[in-house]
Amino acid sequence: MSAALEAVEKAGLAHEVVRHGPAGSVAEAALKQDVEVHDVVKTLVVRRADDDFLFVLVPGGRSISWPKLRALLGVKRLSLPDAETAKAATGYERGTITPFGATTAWPVIADETVRGRTINLGAGERGVGLRVAADDAVTLLGGDFADISEPEAEIAEPEKDQ
Structure with a gap:
């Protein structure tokens, strides 16, 4: 079990583990998880200064x-x-x-x-995701919501198998 799954379990956050396998893009990850692109949220590490970082959560289709x-x-x-x-x-x-x-x-x-x-x-591991309520997750993490993104250029959706 990854450190992320252990942390979520220990905190008691309601979640679903989604094992979707490798994905080459956010659009492909959304397709494999049977969700919309904007439901797949990227965690980006941003540096403010030496040894000072933050996590920025941005939905697919936005940057x-x-x-x-x-x-x-x-x-x-x-x-x-x-x-x-x-x-x-x-x-x-x-x-x-x-x-x-x-860490x-x-x-x-x-x-x-x-x-x-x-x-x-x-x-915390390739091909595995957590489906969570955003509000609960951000509250648990002591985070804040803010207007910090903008739409990306048009994202092509992969076609679903018929």
């Missing part, structure tokens, strides 16, 4: 709005760390990062568009 996030945090500069730094900061490899069970409980900011919805987050 971080850097000007909005900088304004919210009151900083002039933010960046995405490289894969090695992200793993050192979280304990998870890219593609498996989740705030649950991370450090960094602050969490979830995009406002996930409020009130059921979402699918990573579960």
Whole structure:
């Protein structure tokens, strides 16, 4: 069991484990999980300063709005760390990062568009997700909701098998 699943179990957060296998994109992950693209929420690690990170939760089909996030945090500069730094900061490899069970409980900011919805987050291992109520998850993580994203360019949906 991954550290994320252990953390969710220990906290008593209502969840469903979704074993969907490898996915090459958010659209493919949504198809495999039988949800809409915006229900698959990416956990991004953002660096504020040396050894100062936060988790940003952004639904599929949207990306971080850097000007909005900088304004919210009151900083002039933010960046995405490289894969090695992200793993050192979280304990998870890219593609498996989740705030649950991370080696450090960094602050969490979830995009406002996930409020009130059921979402699918990573579960700390490839091909496995957690289906949770966004409000419950963000509350458990001590996080906040904010308007921090913008729509991505049109995302092509993979076709379902007939």
